[in-house]
Amino acid sequence: MSAEPMPSDAVTDQPDASGAGGGSAASAAPAAGRRSADDGAKSAGRGQSGVLNVFSHAFLIAWVVMAAGPLVWVALTAFRPTADFLNDPMGLPTSIHWQNFANAWTEAKIGRYAFNSLIILAGSLTGTMLLGSMAAYVIARFTFPGNRLIFLLFAGGMMFPVILALIPLFTIMDNMSLLDTRPGLIIAYIAYSLPFTTFFLTSFFRTLPSGVQEAAMIDGASHTRTFFQVMLPMAKPGLVSIGIFNFLGQWNQYLLPLLLNNEDENNYVLPQGLAALTVSQGYAGDWGALFAGLTIAMLPVLVVYAVFQRQVQAGLTAGALK
Amino acid sequence: MKTETRPATGGQTSGKQPPGRTRTSSGLAFALAVVLPPRFTPERVRTDRRYRTLDKYRFIVGFLALPLLFYTVFVISPFLQAIYYSFTDWAGGTTANFVGGDNYVKMWNDEKFWDSLESSLLLLVVVPLITLTLGIFFAYMITAGGRHRRGRAVSGVAGSSLYKIVYFFPQVLSIALIAVVWQQVYSSRSGLLNGLLGSVGLESLEQRWLGGDYKLALFSTMAVIAWSFVGFYVVLFSAAMGAIPKDIYEAALLDGAGRVATFFRVTLPLIWDTVRTGWIYMGIQALDAFAVVLIMVPPHALKVTPVYLYERFREGQFGYATAIGVVLLVLSMIFTLIVMRIGRRDQIEY
Incomplete structure (x- = not known):
């Protein structure tokens, strides 16, 4: 964190712009013509990282389900009468059944x-x-x-x-x-x-x-x-x-x-x-x-x-x- | 000898009292100080250098005595005894005859031992690969999979700490509890897994996960061990990845490296030491796999070497069981050496 340099334009814009390849140096230039091209590069970069973001969240959530799923299933089943459970192991508790506890x-x-x-x-x-x-x-x-x-x-x-x-x-x-x-x-x-x-x-x-x-x-x-x-x-x-x-x-x-x-x-x-x-x-x-x-x-x-x-x-x- | 002369010279240089008297009286007070608590020790003795040394060693011995006693009696000595007993025909009684390498010869010809060893070695090789790959993958997703923000070359996903909390759940639970939970998940009649497959119309994939085929039982066991450790490695590796300075990532981005290249060229080499340590730790855990297999898997389906050892112990074959333990020790040492050797790279400092 401390290694991060002062937020000069050149540094802040690099990550976004690099998604579209090159063009990052342009962001420091105040020329109006270049400005629009730079904006285009920025939004393209953002779009790509957005896809990746969704992609990584999908994987991460999949493992949340994997890691917590069996434990949640055990906790939910604990509230169901044994007969219900044997009929359908996947069902949700219909009423809170404390007798098991x-x-x-x-x-x-x-x-x-x-x-x-x-x-x-x-x-x-x-x-x-x-x-x-x-x-x-x-x-x-x-x-x-x-x-x-x-x-x-x-x-x-x-x-x-x-x-x-x-x-x-x-x-x-x-x-x-x-x-x-x-x-x-x-x-x-x-x-x-x-x-x-x-x-x-x-x-x-x-x-x-x-x-x-x-x-x-x-x-x-x-x-x-x-x-x-x-x-x-x-x-x-x-x-x-x-x-x-x-x-x-x-x-x-x-x-x-x-x-x-x-x-x-x-x-x-x-x-x-x-x-x-x-x-x-x-x-x-x-x-x-x-x-x-x-x-x-x-x-x-x-x-x-x-x-x-x-x-x-x-x-x-x-x-x-x- | 030294301690005799030192106070005498001290007495002479101070010159206030005759040297002889100092020696006898302080000697007496000194002897008392060994047994008395510090607050009853006379001031004169307390400032003596000899007393200070005595006080220091008394403290050291007092503080180390109990921990060392527990440790040597209940940890070190059983280990040494185990190695000795592996060369005897000890059956738990008072007699243990030295039989040389007989136990090891017996092991060599024991087909059931070799079967158990095959399972254990497969666990040792496969489980770390699965667990570490998943752990590194999710850790990288968490530290670098986020939306780009201004001023950051890499950024973590939103809710990263929430992910880590849930992933870490299995790690705080007892391995015995995990084994019982998964036994229910795998249950062929009323299990979660077959239930899920049935509810999405894949009845054909429903299996007797644990009680039938050997390969399937082994695979199911691997999945449980990997499941319980992935969260640990996500936390471990994301901490290691977080310690990499951001400007290295920025430099990689400037050079046009994408996320995949950044991962293989920057992230992985920089956390390699942690990966190697984790690999060794995971391998030793997988080689053990005692509680999971003992509790979860029916004995006829699958046996790992530690469970085989435990059964011989329950039968009273103490000598033979310790010999199996020695083989396990040697195996884990060989594994550690191999990983250290193939995993060796130049240390990168940052």
Whole structure:
């Protein structure tokens, strides 16, 4: 943006005129005869870009339908009685049928699964952010032997497929009596979120000015106090991005609970519960409850996302851009 | 040794107290300071350089201890153990006999493993191509497909952020939820897809998308993975395209380049690093494809290697399952190296 030069005539007219090929230099000339020719070139250019504009909107809208279509269909079908749906899967709801939601919440236990997910997330997200920022701060702002090694250790952990570690992890958890327990699952979420969280926050803490940290130390604040009261507030934008990233990642986690939390169906987290729905509601023939369950699981995340979309997009793509 | 001599010389230069006394009393206070919280540490000790070093290391150790403990016990050590166990006949118990390369030989002769690997490799090659092409296409439409405005060489379409919001929807949802939604979409009896085909008079195209033909199930799986990631890449690539300075586009336009030429000669080379990173990331995601296949596809129709691994684990063949995991690790490393190599270009700075 800043690179854009002053809006002299020559510059402003170029894009339009170039559609008709050449003639752009003419626009700077005040000659009346040339003026009309230039107008012609302009409208031709505009017409062509208009066609392209319609063309690109058509493609873009086609993908809107593709991306949102299945989700909208699920949400609409959730309001239809199962019998209606089986007769005509494409139909629209004729009346608002709330029974499916009641069935999903109680019989299909979506409420219970959502509650489990919330409890796990409360522990794991707090732990991840706290431990991740502590480790990142020390790695980024202090020089000590082994600093580089520890950083590489964390960074390297991002590249391994989690599924390879799962089998030994299963027995480690079993030996520590953490298998099929909430603390066990919380610890696993934290441990597997740490590599990226630490990696991301380390580069973030490095960008913060060092003067503030020194000033706090000179004023007599301890290292711990400097971290919590001075550096953490300054790192807020980075913490928000990585916090959203971890929130979604942990809320949506399926692989870890599938292995470490598979004993009692009552302890399932939401993604496990949804996967189990297809089996249980399928046998019961209660498709309405299945669709309602999916809608209940889907809507809060989409609403939160729509509100914080800028931060979410920044948070989730931050990983790939680094 | 060093720390012994330093305070002694410090005491001599200050010259106010006999050096011997300083050493003993500060030594005692110093020992206390290690265990006491800073606020109970005497001022005299706190200004000591040794104390400052001690305080720093105490802080470093205190802050790193728990994260490192969690990380090494629950992440690093399982990875290392997995590699070791792949050479054993471990079945989950306390005994694991070293059997050399037996698991790998077994894998070599295991036809079902090769079948699963074929599906996984097809996913690895095809899915990134589809997803990245669509992602780049839509991102370019969003950043450069707009009506020309005065003073702009390229302009975004109206409502670009709205498009990005909707495109990104699948990315914020759990992969388990996506798998269940698409299972319903593909359902042969009451699915959205067959319903749509039926309603426009294309009953002949209605299929058993997941439960029948292997190729069709594989294709349907690819479509779901691509569907869930396209929005991510649209956001990623349109951010990268937005970072390209406008005057480069203006220069291209002055030279008479159309939109297509501008894309291939200017845009694509300038975002190439992001494309390559995205390609690697997408490939590794496609090679995994665990949850989608496990939840959505009936086991008889299609199996990918991670699902095959999971089944061996559930059967108690822990040693064999970890060996399959090691092969997956090696595959993803080879893939990363290949993409880095064929995708290497001169870095363009702007």
